[in-house]
Structures are given as structure tokens and as C-alpha cells.
Amino acid sequence: MAGGKRSEYMPSEDDRASSFAQIPTSFGHELRACLRCRLVKTYDQFRESGCENCPFLDMDKEHDNVVNCTTPNFTGIISVMDPTRSWAARWLRIGRFIPGCYTLAVSEELPEEYQALCADNNVHYVPPKRT
Known part of the structure; x- marks a missing residue:
């Protein structure tokens, strides 16, 4: 959020209160996690x-x-x-995203x-920590 502007893709308080991410329809090998926000859904749902959280x-x-x-490799x-x-959402840095299922890492x-x-859409991206 450069210059203190809210990103156009950051849900507002009202949007977060009234919208939810899709819940995965199965919990098998077809699950994937968004590499930017870590939202978890099936491949077909994405x-x-x-x-x-990342319509852009x-x-x-x-x-x-x-x-x-997205990736099928998550924890x-x-x-x-x-x-x-x-x-927990604040600790995982997902407190500004909409309600849904997220991966821990x-x-x-x-x-x-x-x-x-x-960067072009003024949306913050934090790469995963290397262990």
C-alpha cells in the first residue's frame, strides 16, 4: 500500500463482513493453495x-x-x-483477507x-521464509 493508499484489491471492512471465500469441496489431493494469499480451494474451484483475495x-x-x-504443496x-x-489470522498475516480456509505455510x-x-496492482506480496 504505497503512499498510504488502500490497494484496489484489498477487501474493505464491509466486503469482508459480507463475503466469504469458497470452502473446499473435498479435502484430497486436488487441494491447492494460492501462492500470494495462501487461500486453499480445489483446482476446479480456482x-x-x-x-x-487476488482477482488480478x-x-x-x-x-x-x-x-x-497455486501449489499442491503446503502445510x-x-x-x-x-x-x-x-x-491466529493476525499471526499468519491473513487478517486482512476474507473469511475462508488458508494454509499455514x-x-x-x-x-x-x-x-x-x-507490484503493478499495488498489492503487497511476501515470499515464504526459507528454512
Whole structure:
């Protein structure tokens, strides 16, 4: 949020209160996590409706974007109903995202071209910590 401006893709308080991310329809090997916000859904759900926190990634329009911007390799899942009031959501740095299911950690980085897309859209991206 450069210059104190709210990113156009950051949900407002009203939007967060009235919208939720899709809940995964299954909990098998078809789950994927968004590499930017760590939202967890099935591959088909990302393909059909994209990522609710990252609409600028156009996952619902481009099949390759789902493959490039999500990963099946993640650790743990947390369901968050009220991210603004959840200490766990704040600790995981997902307190500004909409309610939904999130992974605790991803180990892959968002590809550089999509990191540039985040910067172009004035959206903050934090790469995963290297262990």
C-alpha cells in the first residue's frame, strides 16, 4: 500500500463482513493453495471462480494462471471466520483477507512475472521464509 493508499484489491471492512471465500469441496489431493494469499480451494474451484483475495491474477480466465499461482504443496489448513478478530489470522498475516480456509505455510514463491503483476496492482506480496 504505497503512499498510504488502500490497494484496489484489498477487501474493505464491509466486503469482508459480507463475503466469504469458497470452502473446499473435498479435502484430497486436488487441494491447492494460492501462492500470494495462501487461500486453499480445489483446482476446479480456482479455475471456476479464481482467488477471492487476488482477482488480478485472473485464475478464472487463464488455466495457466491456476497452475502458476497455486501449489499442491503446503502445510496445514486453518479455517478463519472473522480474520480481523482472530489472533491466529493476525499471526499468519491473513487478517486482512476474507473469511475462508488458508494454509499455514507454502514453500514455493510466486513466479516473478506474477510478483511484478502484484507490484503493478499495488498489492503487497511476501515470499515464504526459507528454512
